[in-house]
Amino acid sequence: MQWQRAARKAQAEGRPLPDLPDLAPLSINLDLTTACNYACDHCIDWDILNSKVRHEDQELRDSLQRMAERGLRSVILIGGGEPTLYPGFAAIVEFCKGLGLSVAVVSNGSRGDRLLAAAPFFTEGDWIRLSLDSGSNEVFRRMHNPSSRTLSLDEICSWMPRIKAANPAVQLGFSYVITWKGGSRGDVKIVENIHEMVMAAKRASDAQFDYISFKPFLERQQDGAEVMDPAKSEAELQAVIARIQQNLAEARVVVRPGFRVLASTNLRVLMAGTWRDYTRQPKVCHMQMLRQVVTPLGTFNCPAHRGVEKAQLGGKELWQVPAAAQHATARLLQGFDASHECREVTCLYNSTNWWLEELVEADAPLPQAAPADEQRDWFL
Numbered sequence: 092m093q094w095q096r097a098a099r100k101a102q103a104e105g106r107p108l109p110d111l112p113d114l115a116p117l118s119i120n121l122d123l124t125t126a127c128n129y130a131c132d133h134c135i136d137w138d139i140l141n142s143k144v145r146h147e148d149q150e151l152r153d154s155l156q157r158m159a160e161r162g163l164r165s166v167i168l169i170g171g172g173e174p175t176l177y178p179g180f181a182a183i184v185e186f187c188k189g190l191g192l193s194v195a196v197v198s199n200g201s202r203g204d205r206l207l208a209a210a211p212f213f214t215e216g217d218w219i220r221l222s223l224d225s226g227s228n229e230v231f232r233r234m235h236n237p238s239s240r241t242l243s244l245d246e247i248c249s250w251m252p253r254i255k256a257a258n259p260a261v262q263l264g265f266s267y268v269i270t271w272k273g274g275s276r277g278d279v280k281i282v283e284n285i286h287e288m289v290m291a292a293k294r295a296s297d298a299q300f301d302y303i304s305f306k307p308f309l310e311r312q313q314d315g316a317e318v319m320d321p322a323k324s325e326a327e328l329q330a331v332i333a334r335i336q337q338n339l340a341e342a343r344v345v346v347r348p349g350f351r352v353l354a355s356t357n358l359r360v361l362m363a364g365t366w367r368d369y370t371r372q373p374k375v376c377h378m379q380m381l382r383q384v385v386t387p388l389g390t391f392n393c394p395a396h397r398g399v400e401k402a403q404l405g406g407k408e409l410w411q412v413p414a415a416a417q418h419a420t421a422r423l424l425q426g427f428d429a430s431h432e433c434r435e436v437t438c439l440y441n442s443t444n445w446w447l448e449e450l451v452e453a454d455a456p457l458p459q460a461a462p463a464d465e466q467r468d469w470f471l
């Protein structure tokens with residue numbers, strides 16, 4: 092914030108921008124690989140999957156180390172590909188934990204053996220979330236098109252008790268992207284799963300997951316941004332929302348005590364009819380400084396713009412040279428106009444960005460201390 096104020100003052104007076112403080116983002120999304128062994132009909136990263144580019148393991152470790160020394164607190168190992176297909180998956184989890192980072196994994200669940208191998212390294216607050224999106228083996232296979240001819244939802248779920256037994260501290264999540272008739276990716280028709288929400292909640296509860304999280308289907312528009320536009324659906328939006336609400340209510344009844352049935356922020360704003368409010372962003376996205384995305388294709392400012400050129404900070408190795416990474420971050424803070432580039436994105440950080448923008452623009456001195464107690468949840 093101090094830097095933003097100084098940068099705006101320098102800009103107004105025609106002086107060069109001050110250097111960014113020697114800090115790294117608090118949190119990164121780390122795509123370990125672009126390889127994927129599924130061909131999901133609803134995949135939003137379809138265009139960047141299975142490219143030939145890959146991380147160099149030592150280069151990646153160096154970057155993580157430099158970021159950890161500068162304030163990085165958490166890493167989410169996630170897609171643009173299936174993280175467990177990275178040959179050193181468990182070793183990278185171990186390395187990140189050795190750096191004292193909070194670690195989370197978003198996986199398709201196909202390599203339960205590798206998740207189990209990584210399980211002992213997790214600590215309290217870490218989580219593994221599997222993108223499963225179905226209640227039956229049949230819909231699971233139709234939605235995800237796994238390359239294995241035999242992989243089933245039953246098999247994936249059968250690993251959960253073993254992972255829990257290996258390490259009860261790690262939270263296990265069952266993620267469910269709700270699809271309904273009329274959603275599309277290009278001209279490929281989406282498999283509908285809205286009718287299996289309750290079945291999936293029961294299955295997740297029985298399989299020792301800790302929670303199920305429902306979210307609405309997102310699409311990538313032509314400029315690459317990941318957006319929610321349910322109006323594109325052939326089905327009438329209100330009828331879809333009513334079905335989702337009914338299924339959520341039924342799901343909460345069939346699960347074991349303590350198991351959580353969650354509606355994602357995107358889903359809550361869709362149901363509340365307020366999702367368009369989240370598409371009006373300030374010009375500067377302050378989150379770019381707090382959370383970045385490191386992928387084999389380069390380093391980007393936001394998961395919603397993964398693989399998009401104008402959102403690119405630099406190469407995959409950018410954080411090997413922190414001064415260069417900070418310079419690139421300052422460049423995008425100045426040059427990436429979120430009010431335009433994210434005008435269709437239902438941004439989960441919308442209120443945070445506006446709050447930070449007001450702090451920068453306010454006249455009052457900035458507080459030296461954090462305004463609230465430490466929550467120790469570093470995932471952004």
Ligand code: SF4
Binds near residue numbers: 377436438444
């Ligand atoms: S405004 Fe939101 S969607 Fe846009 S770059 Fe920032 S965090 Fe991402």
